[in-house]
Amino acid sequence: MLAIDIWFIIEKVALIATIIGLSFFIAMYTTYAERKVAAWLQDRRGPNRAGPFGLFQPLADGGKLFFKEEIIPLTSNRFLFILGPALAMITALITSTVIPWGASYVDGTTNIALQVADVDMGILVVFGIVSVGVYGIMIGGWSSNNKFSLMAAIRGASQMVSYELPMGLALIAVLLMTGSLKMSAIVSHQIEHGWHIFYQPLGFIIFFVCALAECNRTPFDLPEAENELNFGYHQEYSSMKLGFYLFAEYINMFISSAVMATLYFGGYDIPFVNESTWGLSPLLFSAMSFAVLMAKVLFFLFVFIWIRWTIPRFRYDQLMNLGWKKLIPLALVNMLLTAALTLWLNN
Amino acid sequence: MQLTDRAKTVDRRPMTFLESLYLWSIAKGMATTLKHLFRKKATIEYPEEKRPFSPVFRGLHVLNRDAEGRENCTACGLCAVACPAEAITMEAAERLPSEANLYREEKYAAKYEINMLRCIFCGLCEEACPKDAIYLSQTFAPANYGRKGFIYKKEELLIPHPIQQKEAYEKALGERKPTVNA
Numbered sequence: 001m002l003a004i005d006i007w008f009i010i011e012k013v014a015l016i017a018t019i020i021g022l023s024f025f026i027a028m029y030t031t032y033a034e035r036k037v038a039a040w041l042q043d044r045r046g047p048n049r050a051g052p053f054g055l056f057q058p059l060a061d062g063g064k065l066f067f068k069e070e071i072i073p074l075t076s077n078r079f080l081f082i083l084g085p086a087l088a089m090i091t092a093l094i095t096s097t098v099i100p101w102g103a104s105y106v107d108g109t110t111n112i113a114l115q116v117a118d119v120d121m122g123i124l125v126v127f128g129i130v131s132v133g134v135y136g137i138m139i140g141g142w143s144s145n146n147k148f149s150l151m152a153a154i155r156g157a158s159q160m161v162s163y164e165l166p167m168g169l170a171l172i173a174v175l176l177m178t179g180s181l182k183m184s185a186i187v188s189h190q191i192e193h194g195w196h197i198f199y200q201p202l203g204f205i206i207f208f209v210c211a212l213a214e215c216n217r218t219p220f221d222l223p224e225a226e227n228e229l230n231f232g233y234h235q236e237y238s239s240m241k242l243g244f245y246l247f248a249e250y251i252n253m254f255i256s257s258a259v260m261a262t263l264y265f266g267g268y269d270i271p272f273v274n275e276s277t278w279g280l281s282p283l284l285f286s287a288m289s290f291a292v293l294m295a296k297v298l299f300f301l302f303v304f305i306w307i308r309w310t311i312p313r314f315r316y317d318q319l320m321n322l323g324w325k326k327l328i329p330l331a332l333v334n335m336l337l338t339a340a341l342t343l344w345l346n347n
Numbered sequence: 348m349q350l351t352d353r354a355k356t357v358d359r360r361p362m363t364f365l366e367s368l369y370l371w372s373i374a375k376g377m378a379t380t381l382k383h384l385f386r387k388k389a390t391i392e393y394p395e396e397k398r399p400f401s402p403v404f405r406g407l408h409v410l411n412r413d414a415e416g417r418e419n420c421t422a423c424g425l426c427a428v429a430c431p432a433e434a435i436t437m438e439a440a441e442r443l444p445s446e447a448n449l450y451r452e453e454k455y456a457a458k459y460e461i462n463m464l465r466c467i468f469c470g471l472c473e474e475a476c477p478k479d480a481i482y483l484s485q486t487f488a489p490a491n492y493g494r495k496g497f498i499y500k501k502e503e504l505l506i507p508h509p510i511q512q513k514e515a516y517e518k519a520l521g522e523r524k525p526t527v528n529a
Contacts, residue, residue, distance in 0.1 A: 041380045045390045205370070310380040311373055326368055 015116055019096050027250035028058040030301055034250075037305045065243035073236050077143040084140025085237065085244035091133040092251040098122045099258050100184050102268045102290030107282040114268075114286060115184065122183035123171065126259055127164070130214060134160040136248065137216075137223055141233030152232030155316065156223030159213055162323035163220075167210035169331035170203040173338040174263055187267035195266040202334045204264045206327050211256045213323070216249060218308040225313060257300035261293060268293040405470045405483040408461055409519060410504045413451055416511065419480035422456035429475035434465035452478075459504060463488040463497040484519065 032047070035057070039046030047054035072081055102114040119125055134157055141153025174196055175181060178189040190196055197204050213220040224232035234245045261267060268289035280288070314322065365371070391398055400406070411419045422439035440457035442450045449455075473482045491497055507515035 037384075040384050040388075043383055043386050043389045045388050045392070048392075306377060306380065307373075310376045322368070326364070330368075 011112060012116060015114070016097075019101065019116065020093055023093060023096055023251050023254055024247075026254045026297075026301075027247055028062070030250045030253060030305075031061065031246075032058045033301065034305050034308070037302065038309045041306070041309045062243065065240050068239040070239040070241070071236075073145060075145045076236065077145070080139050080143035081236075082241070084136055084143060085234075085241045085248070086136075087139060088133065088136025088248040089244045089251075091129050091136060092248040092255065095126055095129045095252075095255045096258070098125045098183050099255070099262055100187055100267055101258075102286050102293060105282050105286045113184070114290060118182060118184050121181050123175070123181050123186070123259075123263070127168065127171075131160070131164060133214075133248075133252070136245075137233050140237070140245065141223075144233070144236035146236055148229045149233050149235050152223045152225070152229045152235075155229075156216065156233060159216075159220060159222060159319060159323075162320060163210040163213035163327075166206050166323065166327035166331040167214065169328065169335050170200075170206040170210070171263070173200055173203045173331075173335045176335070176338050176342050183262060183267075187262060187269065190266040191269045195264065195269070195271075197264045200264065200334070200338070202330065203338075204260075206331050206334065207264070208260065209322075209327065211260060212304070212307065213319075215252045215256055215304070217253065217304055219311045219314045220319065221313055222316060222319060253301060253304050254297065257297040257304070258293070260300055261296035265296050400485045404485050405468045405473075406486045407463075407484050407488055408466075408472070408481055408499070408504055409484045409506045410456075410459065410501065411480050411482060412506055412509060412516075414509060415448070416508045417449060417451040418455060418505070419451055419478045420456045420459065421452045421454045421478055421480070422459070423454075423477065425475045425477065426472035426481055429471040430466075431469060431471060432465045432467045434462045434467075435472060436460050456501065459501040461499045461504065463499055464494060 032055070036046040047057040050056040050060045072078060097116040098119060100113070100115040100118070104114065105112040137156040138153045141149040141156065144150070174186070177196065177199060178186045180186065180189070216223050224234065229235075234242055237245060270288065270292050413419055422437050424437060427435040427437060436458075437456045437460070438458035439454055442453050442455055468483065470483050488497065506519045509516045
C-alpha cells in the first residue's frame with residue numbers, strides 16, 4: 001500500500017512539474033507569438049534579431065525584467081504590494097490542475113491519467129480559482145496607493161464580476177448536456193456524442209467573449225488601459241513583479257484556451273476519426289491526444305492575439321452594456337433552450 | 348452644397364440587438380487583419396539592406412582635392428557667406444614654397460569647420476564655391492555622444508588622397524563625380 005502511494009505521489013509530482021514547466025514555456029513563447037503576429041498583421045516583421053527568427057527574444061525580455069531595479073513605493077502597503085503579483089501568478093498556475101491534458105496512458109495494469117486531479121467538481125474548481133484571480137489585480141492596484149491603479153483595480157473587479165455571470169450561464173448549458181461537472185466526463189461525452197461546439201455555438205461565443213474579459217485581453221483590457229490609466233493596476237510595479245503580472249496574463253490565456261478546447265472542442269479528441277480502434281501503442285496514443293489538445297490550444301492562442309490586434313478597447317459603458325444587457329439575456333435564453341431540449345429528448 | 352459624389356451620409360439609426368453585439372463588425376475587422384497576415388512586409392532590414400539614396404541627395408560635406416591630391420580650397424569664405432545657417436567657419440593661411448604639393452593655390456584653409464548641428468544641408472556652399480572645393484556627398488552625419496563631435500574639422504571633411512588612397516577616394520567620391528580641374 002505504501003509503495004503504491006509513493007509511486008502515486010511521484011507520478012503526480014512529475015505531472016505537476018511538467019504542466020507548470022509547460023505553462024511557463026507556452027506563456028513565454030506566447031509573448032513572442034504576440035509580437036510576431038502583431039507585426040505580421042501590421043505588415044511588419046517583428047523581433048528577428050535575438051537568435052534565429054528572434055526565437056531568444058522572450059529569454060532576453062525575461063532577463064531584462066530580472067535585472068531591472070525593483071521599486072516599492074514608500075506609500076504603498078509593502079506586504080500587499082508583494083502579495084498582488086504572487087497571487088496573480090499562483091491562481092494562474094493552479095487552474096491547470098483539473099484539465100485533462102490527454103488520454104490516459106493505459107498499459108496492462110498501469111493507468112496513468114494525464115490530469116493532476118480529476119475531481120468531481122472539475123469545472124467548478126476552475127471557476128473558483130479564476131474568481132480568486134481577480135484579487136491579484138485588486139490587491140496590486142489598491143496597495144500601490146495610486147489613483148490610477150486603484151481605478152484600474154476597481155474596473156478589473158467589476159468587469160470580472162460582470163463577465164463571470166454569462167460565462168457561468170453558458171457553462172450550465174454544457175453541463176446540462178453532459179450531466180457531469182467532471183472534466184474527464186465532459187471530454188468523454190464529447191468523444192461519444194460529438195463536440196459541444198456543434199450543439200452550443202451560441203454558448204461557445206458567449207463563453208469565448210467572457211474568457212477574453214476574464215483574461216483582461218483586448219477588447220476588454222480596461223484594467224490596464226495604457227492611454228487612460230497609465231498601465232492601470234501595474235503602474236507602480238517594476239522588475240519581475242511586473243513580469244509576474246504580465247506573465248500571469250499569458251498563462252491565463254493558455255489555461256483558458258485549454259478550458260475552451262476541453263469544454264467545446266472535444267478536449268484531446270482527434271476530430272473525424274475514431275482513434276481508439278487503430279490499436280496504437282498506449283504511449284503513442286496518449287502522446288497523440290496530447291498533441292491534438294495542444295494544437296487546439298495554439299489555435300485559440302492565435303485567435304486571442306488576432307483579436308487583440310484587430311479591435312480597439314471597449315468604452316466602460318459599452319463593456320457593462322454588453323455584459324449585462326446582451327450576454328446575460330442571451331446566455332439565459334441559451335440555457336433555457338438547452339434545458340428544454342434536453343428534457344424533451346430524454347423523455 | 349454637394350462638392351463630390353463620394354460623400355457618404357452617416358447612418359445614425361440606433362443599433363439593432365444583433366448589431367449591438369458587435370459580432371459581425373468584429374468578424375469583418377478580423378477578416379481585414381487576416382488579409383494583412385499574407386501581405387508583403389513593408390520593413391527594410393536596415394543594417395543588411397539599405398535603401399538607395401536619391402541621386403540629388405545632399406549629405407555630408409566633402410572637401411575636394413584635385414587629380415594630384417592638392418586641396419582645392421583657397422579659403423575665400425564664399426561658402427561661409429552663402430551658408431544660411433552660419434555653420435561654416437574657416438581661417439586662411441599663405442602657402443609656403445615647400446607646400447606646393449599640398450595646396451593648389453597660394454592661399455589655403457588652415458582651419459575649416461562645419462557645425463553639423465547647425466547645417467541644414469541646403470547645398471548653397473556647394474553652389475557658391477568657385478574652386479569646386481566643397482560638395483555634398485551621399486552619406487549622412489553619424490550619431491555622436493556630444494555636441495563637440497558634430498563640429499567637423501578639416502581632417503574629417505577632406506576627401507582621401509586620390510593617389511595614395513585610391514580606393515577610399517573613389518568611395519568618398521560616390522556617384523556624383525565633381526569636375527576635377529587640372
